[in-house]
Amino acid sequence: MSEAKVLEIKDLHKSFKSGFLGKKIKILKGISLEVKQGEIFGYLGPNGAGKTSTLKCILGLIFPDKGRINIFGFDHLSTKAKQKIGFLPENPYFYDYLTASEFLNFYSQLFQKQKTENIDDLLKLVGIEKSGNTQLRKFSKGMLQRLALAQTLLNDPELVLLDEPLGGLDPIGRKEIRDIILKLKQKGKTVFLSSHILQDIEMICDRVAVLVNGEVINQGRLEDLVSQEILFTEMTVSQINPRELEKFGKTLTQYGNRSLIKIYDPDKVQEILQIIDEKKGKVHSLVPRTQTLEDIFVGMVKQK
Amino acid sequence: MKIRAVAFNTFKEAIRDRVLYLLLFFAAASLIFSRILALLTVGDKTKIIMDAGLASISLFGVLMAILMGTGLVYKEIDKKTVYTLLSKPINRLQFLLGKFFGLMTTLFIMLGVMSLIFIIILLLHSGQITWKFFVSIAFIYLELGLITSVALLFSCFSTPILSSIFSLSFYLIGHLSWGIETLIKKMKPGVTKFLTQVVYTLLPDLENFNFKTEVVHNLPIPPKIFLFSFFYGIIYTFFILVLSMLVFRRRDFI
Amino acid sequence: MRKQILIGLLIISCGLFMGLKLITDQIPREKVPGASIIYIPSGKYLKYASFGYSTLLADLVYIWSIQYFSNTSVPERFQYLTHVYSIISELDPQYLDPYQVGALIAIYDAREFDTAMEILSQGLKKNPEQWIFPWQAGHYAQMILKDYELAKKYYKKAMEIPGAPPITKRLYSNAIYELGDYETAWKNWLEIYKNTDDERVKKIASNHLYRTKAAMDIQKIKHALKKYKDKFGQFPEKLDSLVSQGFLDGIPQDLDGQDYVYDRETGEITTAVIPWKR
Numbered sequence: 116m117s118e119a120k121v122l123e124i125k126d127l128h129k130s131f132k133s134g135f136l137g138k139k140i141k142i143l144k145g146i147s148l149e150v151k152q153g154e155i156f157g158y159l160g161p162n163g164a165g166k167t168s169t170l171k172c173i174l175g176l177i178f179p180d181k182g183r184i185n186i187f188g189f190d191h192l193s194t195k196a197k198q199k200i201g202f203l204p205e206n207p208y209f210y211d212y213l214t215a216s217e218f219l220n221f222y223s224q225l226f227q228k229q230k231t232e233n234i235d236d237l238l239k240l241v242g243i244e245k246s247g248n249t250q251l252r253k254f255s256k257g258m259l260q261r262l263a264l265a266q267t268l269l270n271d272p273e274l275v276l277l278d279e280p281l282g283g284l285d286p287i288g289r290k291e292i293r294d295i296i297l298k299l300k301q302k303g304k305t306v307f308l309s310s311h312i313l314q315d316i317e318m319i320c321d322r323v324a325v326l327v328n329g330e331v332i333n334q335g336r337l338e339d340l341v342s343q344e345i346l347f348t349e350m351t352v353s354q355i356n357p358r359e360l361e362k363f364g365k366t367l368t369q370y371g372n373r374s375l376i377k378i379y380d381p382d383k384v385q386e387i388l389q390i391i392d393e394k395k396g397k398v399h400s401l402v403p404r405t406q407t408l409e410d411i412f413v414g415m416v417k418q419k
Numbered sequence: 420m421k422i423r424a425v426a427f428n429t430f431k432e433a434i435r436d437r438v439l440y441l442l443l444f445f446a447a448a449s450l451i452f453s454r455i456l457a458l459l460t461v462g463d464k465t466k467i468i469m470d471a472g473l474a475s476i477s478l479f480g481v482l483m484a485i486l487m488g489t490g491l492v493y494k495e496i497d498k499k500t501v502y503t504l505l506s507k508p509i510n511r512l513q514f515l516l517g518k519f520f521g522l523m524t525t526l527f528i529m530l531g532v533m534s535l536i537f538i539i540i541l542l543l544h545s546g547q548i549t550w551k552f553f554v555s556i557a558f559i560y561l562e563l564g565l566i567t568s569v570a571l572l573f574s575c576f577s578t579p580i581l582s583s584i585f586s587l588s589f590y591l592i593g594h595l596s597w598g599i600e601t602l603i604k605k606m607k608p609g610v611t612k613f614l615t616q617v618v619y620t621l622l623p624d625l626e627n628f629n630f631k632t633e634v635v636h637n638l639p640i641p642p643k644i645f646l647f648s649f650f651y652g653i654i655y656t657f658f659i660l661v662l663s664m665l666v667f668r669r670r671d672f673i
Numbered sequence: 674m675r676k677q678i679l680i681g682l683l684i685i686s687c688g689l690f691m692g693l694k695l696i697t698d699q700i701p702r703e704k705v706p707g708a709s710i711i712y713i714p715s716g717k718y719l720k721y722a723s724f725g726y727s728t729l730l731a732d733l734v735y736i737w738s739i740q741y742f743s744n745t746s747v748p749e750r751f752q753y754l755t756h757v758y759s760i761i762s763e764l765d766p767q768y769l770d771p772y773q774v775g776a777l778i779a780i781y782d783a784r785e786f787d788t789a790m791e792i793l794s795q796g797l798k799k800n801p802e803q804w805i806f807p808w809q810a811g812h813y814a815q816m817i818l819k820d821y822e823l824a825k826k827y828y829k830k831a832m833e834i835p836g837a838p839p840i841t842k843r844l845y846s847n848a849i850y851e852l853g854d855y856e857t858a859w860k861n862w863l864e865i866y867k868n869t870d871d872e873r874v875k876k877i878a879s880n881h882l883y884r885t886k887a888a889m890d891i892q893k894i895k896h897a898l899k900k901y902k903d904k905f906g907q908f909p910e911k912l913d914s915l916v917s918q919g920f921l922d923g924i925p926q927d928l929d930g931q932d933y934v935y936d937r938e939t940g941e942i943t944t945a946v947i948p949w950k951r
Contacts (some may be wrong), residue, residue, distance in 0.1 A: 651693040
């Protein structure tokens with residue numbers, strides 16, 4: 116069951132007419148991808164690559180020129196498919212004349228009864244239980260983001276689609292949302308996460324697809340895309356003359372009596388530690404640097 | 420069920436909108452003004468009150484329908500609230516119908532409030548009210564339904580200002596289309612006459628819902644006209660709603 | 674697939690409401706077409722309410738008025754004739770057609786002479802340089818009332834407006850003739866005859882002169898004949914007897930030098946030719 120396809124996109128094309136003359140601009144140029152049960156799928160790409168357009172196609176907000184989208188084997192526009200998904204838009208806008216609980220109550224009526232979560236519990240989960248009777252026009256941006264998350268989780272969705280969920284949040288908010296995403300994964304839900312902020316995806320995603328200019332240029336398991344090979348090691352030392360270590364690597368900076376040294380050969384690290392130990396030097400930090408998603412990402416975009 | 424949820428939300432939006440109360444205030448002012456106007460006339464004061472009163476009710480009803488109707492769909496798209504709404508298990512037909520019935524509920528209540536003010540003024544003056552008044556109000560409501568559906572149609576693809584102009588034109592055409600009938604009578608038979616006839620039949624005839632004269636002068640109303648005008652209104656509204664759905668069903672929200 | 678259903682519904686409902694529209698058109702509804710007319714305020718206030726589009730509003734009221742007054746199903750429609758045309762006059766005083774059409778409706782449809790005169794005099798008041806209004810008033814006085822005194826008055830008014838065509842003077846002279854003031858008529862026609870180079874007008878004037886002279890002559894002869902009959906109890910055998918008996922200084926001849934025709938039985942005098950067929 117864990118390998119079942121939750122979301123399947125095949126050869127998705129979309130173009131928009133721009134201007135009065137109707138010159139066509141291709142936004143999506145044949146996107147195909149599969150999201151499997153229980154995974155967190157990262158949908159990566161720079162701004163304007165077509166991430167939001169893909170999501171809008173999935174949700175039926177725009178209509179593709181060509182291609183097929185299936186959710187749990189159903190057509191993506193069918194009620195059966197929509198019953199199982201939750202969507203968090205990039206910049207959530209809601210009816211500002213409603214209160215938070217009125218709003219969630221309204222949305223919960225759109226689902227089949229007894230399938231929705233308790234509204235008070237949801238408000239508590241996202242941490243705005245005290246503002247349940249406040250009109251949304253008085254909400255701050257962070258509170259709106261939390262409410263948006265609440266409406267996403269309203270129907271206890273099997274598939275959660277998140278568009279830039281961590282954008283515009285403070286560090287605490289980011290951590291909370293990250294925790295919620297991981298909790299969803301624990302509960303066996305599938306998460307489709309679109310982002311241009313790489314750290315988010317790197318830390319939590321199982322698989323990613325990289326989208327550039329409307330095309331998926333790479334997709335696969337994160338470990339496959341990012342090699343675990345150590346590129347170099349960074350070491351902060353003190354009470355030792357950096358010159359003595361220069362044959363192993365390069366001194367990057369010096370502040371106070373500490374110096375940051377970059378060592379290219381991983382095998383030499385043990386040797387250096389021994390030398391420092393002998394000279395009664397002190398090691399403050401030792402960080403092996405592997406290839407990051409960012410490195411790959413920049414490389415891929417440049418190739419294009 | 421889903422339609423009702425959207426309708427209720429639309430209703431909530433309308434009754435929390437200041438524009439509605441502004442219009443209601445002016446409608447009330449206009450109704451009271453009809454009483455003052457009656458003081459200036461020589462002869463039948465009741466006639467003036469009824470004329471001016473019914474005109475105010477119908478006019479402000481139309482203004483409410485147009486000013487709020489043209490924002491129905493446009494605002495949802497413009498404010499991007501439609502993104503989350505339509506990602507829920509609700510299809511676009513349900514969405515449109517919900518919007519329509521939501522405004523119709525609002526208009527029902529507004530029409531009720533205006534009628535109440537009118538009845539109070541009239542009862543204070545002459546103490547007489549006939550069943551024809553309620554018929555007239557019912558047909559004003561039917562007319563408002565048609566106007567709302569037109570506003571909704573334009574709202575699907577146009578900005579509120581343009582939609583308001585279009586809907587207002589529809590309203591004016593609907594009340595003036597009988598002029599074409601006079602034109603047709605004077606035309607020579609031929610293709611032009613036939614085409615004019617077709618256009619004339621196609622154009623809305625809102626005079627079919629206008630029983631103000633009959634109420635004011637207490638004229639007999641042929642019972643057949645109730646039935647046919649009623650169905651005419653219902654089917655024309657249905658026609659416009661289907662047209663809206665055709666426009667809206669494949670609209671991209673960019 | 675759903676698109677086809679929608680289009681199908683669209684066509685069906687369109688056909689249905691068109692059919693219903695045709696049915697409702699057949700159902701006669703009692704209307705009070707003139708009922709709204711009392712709400713039309715006076716033109717002065719309407720002008721302020723027209724937001725500067727007063728001439729357009731005048732056009733609209735004019736077009737509406739033509740439809741309204743030709744609607745035979747409203748018997749009391751002429752009640753507001755003056756009101757409606759004074760509105761147009763207030764909105765666009767320089768709009769000439771409505772005055773004329775209003776007068777026309779008043780004369781031929783409403784059969785209200787005074788209303789027509791009122792409308793026309795309003796036209797003249799607003800447009801003192803328009804000879805057409807007194808001219809038309811004179812025309813109606815002459816044709817409908819056969820009141821040549823009134824006609825004369827209006828034609829004189831028209832004649833005196835600069836730019837009035839010569840025909841006004843001719844109609845004026847004709848009215849004087851009809852009133853029996855042959856001396857003045859003769860003077861006027863002679864003036865017209867002398868002051869024109871137009872052959873056609875000269876001919877018309879000449880005919881009128883002929884007729885005026887004949888009328889004067891015939892009057893004179895008849896007067897003599899009456900005196901003769903009073904004395905002798907019967908008409909003379911020949912007109913010469915009038916001269917020989919001293920009732921006339923001489924037998925007048927017409928403008929062309931021809932003798933008048935005398936009928937002894939009735940005592941009638943006529944011209945030898947019809948004045949218009951000389």
